[in-house]
Amino acid sequence: xxxxxxxxxxxxxxxxxxxxxxxxxxxxxxxxxxxxxxxxxxxxxxxxxxxxxxxxxxxxxxxxxxxxxxxxxxxxxxxxxxxxxxxxxxxxxxxxxxxxxxxxxxxxxxxxxxxxxxxxxxxxxxxxxxxxxxxxxxxxxxxxxxxxxxxxxxxxxxxxxxxxxxxxxxxxxxxxxxxxxxxxxxxxxxxxxxxxxxxxxxxxxxxxxxxxxxxxxxxx
Numbered sequence: 643x644x645x646x647x648x649x650x651x652x653x654x655x656x657x658x659x660x661x662x663x664x665x666x667x668x669x670x671x672x673x674x675x676x677x678x679x680x681x682x683x684x685x686x687x688x689x690x691x692x693x694x695x696x697x698x699x700x701x702x703x704x705x706x707x708x709x710x711x712x713x714x715x716x717x718x719x720x721x722x723x724x725x726x727x728x729x730x731x732x733x734x735x736x737x738x739x740x741x742x743x744x745x746x747x748x749x750x751x752x753x754x755x756x757x758x759x760x761x762x763x764x765x766x767x768x769x770x771x772x773x774x775x776x777x778x779x780x781x782x783x784x785x786x787x788x789x790x791x792x793x794x795x796x797x798x799x800x801x802x803x804x805x806x807x808x809x810x811x812x813x814x815x816x817x818x819x820x821x822x823x824x825x826x827x828x829x830x831x832x833x834x835x836x837x838x839x840x841x842x843x844x845x846x847x848x849x850x851x852x853x854x855x856x857x858x859x860x861x862x
Contacts, residue, residue: 658714669829737781
C-alpha cells in the first residue's frame, strides 16, 4: 500500500479516535452527571436535557460524531485489517450504513424534542434508531468475524471490532430492560469505537506488513 494511502487511512483513524473518545465522554457525562440531577421526566424524548436549546446543540454535535465514525469505519475497511472477503465488505457496508442512519435519527430528533417517547410523532424516529442499531450491530459482528478469519492482526487489535459488535448486541437487550441506562451504554460503545480507532491508527496498513499477512489477505 502506498504511503499516501497509509496517511489517508491514519487521518481517518484519527477522526475515528476523536469520535470514539467524545462518544464515551458524552455518555458518561449524561449518565453520571446529568441524569441524577435533572428534574425532567425520563418519558420526555430529550431526557435528561432540561433545556431544549442545549438538546438541539448536543444532537447536532452527536450527528457530527456519527459522521466521523462512518469515516473511520470506511478507513478500517480500506486498511485491509479484515481482509478483502465478502464478509469484510458487507461488514463495513452494514456498519457504515447503520452509523449513517444514526446520524439521520439524531437530526429527526430535533423536531420532536418536546414529545413524550410514546407519542405518535416519536415512534418513527425511535424506529429509525432501532434499525440503525441493528444494522450497526450486525455490521460490527460480521466485520469482527472477518477480522478474526483474515488473521492479519495478531494481537489485541484483532478482537476490537467483534467486542464492539457483541456489546451492541448486549445493548439491544439491556436498553429494553433498563432504558434510563442507555446513555451510559452508549458511552461504553464509544470505548469500543475508540479501541478500534487506536488499533487502526497504530497499525493502519497491516496487510502490507509481512508476507504472512499478504498471503492471508489474498486467501480471505
